[in-house]
Amino acid sequence: MKLIHLSDLHIGKRVNEFSMIEDQKYILNQILEIIRKEEPDAVLIAGDIYDKSVPSAEAVEVFDDFLVSLAEAELPVFLISGNHDSAERLSFGGRILEKSRIHVSPVYHGETAPVTLRDSWGPVRVFMLPFVKPSQVRAFFPDREIETYTDAVAAAVESMDVDEKERNVLITHQFVTGSVRCESEELSVGGTDNVDAGVFEAFDYVALGHLHGPQSAGKETVRYCGSPLKYSFSEVRHQKSVTVLELREKGQVTVKTRPLTPRRDLEEIRGNYMEVTDRSFYETLDTDRYFHIILTDEEDIPDAVGKLRSIYPNLMRLSYDNRRTRGDRAPGELRPAGQKKSPLDLFSDLYRMQNNRELSPRQAEFMKTLIEEIWEEG
Incomplete structure (x- = not known):
């Protein structure tokens, strides 16, 4: 069968x-x-x-x-x-x-x-x-x-x-x-x-x-x-x-x-603004795909999304990878790629930073129940 x-x-x-x-x-x-x-x-x-x-x-x-x-x-x-x-x-x-x-x-x-x-x-x-x-x-x-x-x-x-x-x-x-x-x-x-x-x-x-x-x-x-x-x-x-x-x-x-072959695939590309807008860079790409472009410029490009969509019409996401964005997280917050904290862990981190102490077991259990209820409603 x-x-x-x-x-x-x-x-x-x-x-x-x-x-x-x-x-x-x-x-x-x-x-x-x-x-x-x-x-x-x-x-x-x-x-x-x-x-x-x-x-x-x-x-x-x-x-x-x-x-x-x-x-x-x-x-x-x-x-x-x-x-x-x-x-x-x-x-x-x-x-x-x-x-x-x-x-x-x-x-x-x-x-x-x-x-x-x-x-x-x-x-x-x-x-x-x-x-x-x-x-x-x-x-x-x-x-x-x-x-x-x-x-x-x-x-x-x-x-x-x-x-x-x-x-x-x-x-x-x-x-x-x-x-x-x-x-x-x-x-x-x-x-x-x-x-x-x-x-x-x-x-x-x-x-x-x-x-x-x-x-x-x-x-x-x-x-x-x-x-x-x-x-x-x-x-x-x-x-x-x-x-x-x-x-x-x-x-x-x-x-x-x-x-399966999609109508439009997803693709990620990276480089500075001048690189990704250079014809020699994109002429071999299928620019009709859904793109995530990661710019490495140290300064934000004004109206970058609008400008990039003239070349990549289905630009879905734009992000920056530079000294500023890499410094957005303190060293203690860095985690291995792909590893994510649960909502309860994130709330516990916030509580610790604001109150300079840990959640009590009773508070943690209450928050766990509350977050699960909210998650289920979503």
């Missing part, structure tokens, strides 16, 4: 105030072409369909066109909500859509019934677990201690009717411990959303969503397919792709990828 694994479409997203709608239409059409060539038995979409819980009418129309194309191809589609989606809105009409073999995960209610597909080796049971938080799962297991995301996902998985003698696929949207994040993904306070990969042992393949970089989590068959487009400059070096998996007899799973 051949399955296509997608996730993190983020339809309607804006990157540095640039609408990505046309880019998303382009890449979804490319995905449809890959699906036509691969001729899969089903398509799995692991959450974050939209970028906002209340998507724009234009975003809904784009995804509607994509679903219609899949339905016309008579392909079963399995679709769950991610942390950016509204599970209630996404699951609206789900029972009607099932008549077209489009299976949408309902709002989590303590049970997860599988949908069964069949091939020459027998049944493949597909389980759909939307993005869940401990508070959501805890309500359905009052006699069980559920404090962490691992506790929550473990409880949800253990309540499933998983026959380990058969082939089982899980679609879910969580952060699995040890995976690599990007700037465009939402971070939780202190990494509290980590899920241990051990909770997925019963499944032959786990189709993960949430992280934008394609990667395996612990083993090849627990996998993030990644987002189809680059949504931040931290993703510049990503090769976006579609994941194609094949399940044969029990225990035999192969995973491959099909590369």
Whole structure:
């Protein structure tokens, strides 16, 4: 059985105030072409369909066109909500859509019934677990201690009717411990959303969503397919792709990828103003791409963005790297590249600077709870 694994479409997203709608239409059409060539038995979409819980009418129309194309191809589609989606809105009409073999995960209610597909080796049971938080799962297991995301996902998985003698696929949207994040993904306070990969042992393949970089989590068959487009400059070096998996007899799973080529790629360039505006510098570049330009001039260039856009019309971001910007942080604040402090750590640093003392354990716990509530509302 051949399955296509997608996730993190983020339809309607804006990157540095640039609408990505046309880019998303382009890449979804490319995905449809890959699906036509691969001729899969089903398509799995692991959450974050939209970028906002209340998507724009234009975003809904784009995804509607994509679903219609899949339905016309008579392909079963399995679709769950991610942390950016509204599970209630996404699951609206789900029972009607099932008549077209489009299976949408309902709002989590303590049970997860599988949908069964069949091939020459027998049944493949597909389980759909939307993005869940401990508070959501805890309500359905009052006699069980559920404090962490691992506790929550473990409880949800253990309540499933998983026959380990058969082939089982899980679609879910969580952060699995040890995976690599990007700037465009939402971070939780202190990494509290980590899920241990051990909770997925019963499944032959786990189709993960949430992280934008394609990667395996612990083993090849627990996998993030990644987002189809680059949504931040931290993703510049990503090769976006579609994941194609094949399940044969029990225990035999192969995973491959099909590369995706965007309408406009993201690119970073650096140099002083005279260098990046010199024809010999940019004549070999695709200046229609989305650019982050890092200027090394010691003085700010007046109206630099306006001037640079005469050459690089899709300039998304401009920054400076010089003595002044490198001196903006005190030596004690320097951290290894890519390492970020959590919101709680940042608040603790601010409190220490203003009050010349540390947060008390009670204050720290209060702030942690408050920040998590604000993060969840966002």
